[in-house]
Amino acid sequence: MSIQTMTTLWAATLGTSLVAFLLKYSGHSVPERWLSHPKIQRINAFIPIALLSALVAVQSFSQKTQLMIDQRLVGLCVAIAALLLKAPFPVVVLSAAVSSAAVYNWL
Amino acid sequence: MSVSITVGAYGVAFGAAAVANGFTVLQSCLLSLLTFSGASQFAVIGVIGAGGSAISGIATASLLGVRNALYGVIMAPRLQVKGLKRVIAAQITIDESTGVALGQEQRGVDAMRKGFWYTGIGVFVFWNLFTLAGALGAQAMGDVRAFGLDSAVPAAFLGLVWPRLTGNFERTLAVGCALFAIAMTPILPAGLPIIATAFIAIAIGLKR
Numbered sequence: 001m002s003i004q005t006m007t008t009l010w011a012a013t014l015g016t017s018l019v020a021f022l023l024k025y026s027g028h029s030v031p032e033r034w035l036s037h038p039k040i041q042r043i044n045a046f047i048p049i050a051l052l053s054a055l056v057a058v059q060s061f062s063q064k065t066q067l068m069i070d071q072r073l074v075g076l077c078v079a080i081a082a083l084l085l086k087a088p089f090p091v092v093v094l095s096a097a098v099s100s101a102a103v104y105n106w107l
Numbered sequence: 108m109s110v111s112i113t114v115g116a117y118g119v120a121f122g123a124a125a126v127a128n129g130f131t132v133l134q135s136c137l138l139s140l141l142t143f144s145g146a147s148q149f150a151v152i153g154v155i156g157a158g159g160s161a162i163s164g165i166a167t168a169s170l171l172g173v174r175n176a177l178y179g180v181i182m183a184p185r186l187q188v189k190g191l192k193r194v195i196a197a198q199i200t201i202d203e204s205t206g207v208a209l210g211q212e213q214r215g216v217d218a219m220r221k222g223f224w225y226t227g228i229g230v231f232v233f234w235n236l237f238t239l240a241g242a243l244g245a246q247a248m249g250d251v252r253a254f255g256l257d258s259a260v261p262a263a264f265l266g267l268v269w270p271r272l273t274g275n276f277e278r279t280l281a282v283g284c285a286l287f288a289i290a291m292t293p294i295l296p297a298g299l300p301i302i303a304t305a306f307i308a309i310a311i312g313l314k315r
Binding site for chain 1: 112113116120129130134138141143146147148149151153155158161164169174175177184186193198200252253255257258261263264265266267268269277282285289295296297303307308309311313315
């Protein structure tokens with residue numbers, strides 16, 4: 001692994017951890033009225049939906065900056081089906097992995 | 108108990124996904140110990156794994172971590188802790204601990220405190236043990252695609268976002284952001300199409 005990749009990974013690991021803690025600690029330390037504004041609450045509900053949906057899409061259909069369709073599409077469809085059937089989280093992830101692996105290994 | 112099993116499964120998925128995205132076992136475990144916030148951890152490994160820079164990864168993870176600050180605001184007046192205890196309380200302020208504590212609201216502040224501490228510490232222990240197991244497992248696998256790990260990661264994100272899609276507005280936002288990120292992928296540097304959707308969320312939140 002190149003030194004540059006290693007630096008990126010360490011910077012991401014430690015940087016994410018530092019900011020995550022500062023965010024948590026700030027919540028316990030700032031006056032309540034700073035963060036209880038309805039607009040902040042609403043934005044806070046929307047951000048995870050936006051980011052997680054974007055992550056689903058990018059992780060399913062891209063390799064670096066290239067779009068592509070491969071075995072992950074099958075995994076995604078199976079995961080959606082599992083969620084529609086109200087399967088619990090472990091079943092969703094496992095069924096996506098198994099179906100995708102099957103396509104990758106045998107097709 | 109069912110919380111523990113679910114957390115364990117998330118932990119295994121995270122550890123395996125982190126290694127599949129190029130992180131070492133040590134880095135994967137440090138993320139679970141120090142960041143200790145599932146969605147943020149999945150986000151940083153997802154962005155870096157997709158070729159994004161460290162800054163993009165940290166920014167995406169941190170935007171997802173903002174909700175923990177809001178949980179802290181809710182919990183602080185109930186916990187009334189200072190010094191080292193406040194540091195520990197802050198670290199275990201996550202979806203599960205806050206959720207269980209709020210579920211005990213009618214039974215009084217003592218029950219809330221108990222729910223918060225037991226859940227937070229319990230999840231912390233399970234999450235870290237299972238991250239290690241998942242990371243070691245993935246390391247032993249070699250080609251992660253042969254085990255479907257490349258699909259486990261987006262499925263995990265989908266599992267995280269699904270319960271939040273409570274109405275038509277939320278579903279439209281989700282599909283819109285997914286399409287936007289795909290459309291921007293060939294144009295913007297890796298990682299930015301994801302972060303850009305957070306600004307869509309902020310703009311909509313301010314307007315609505």
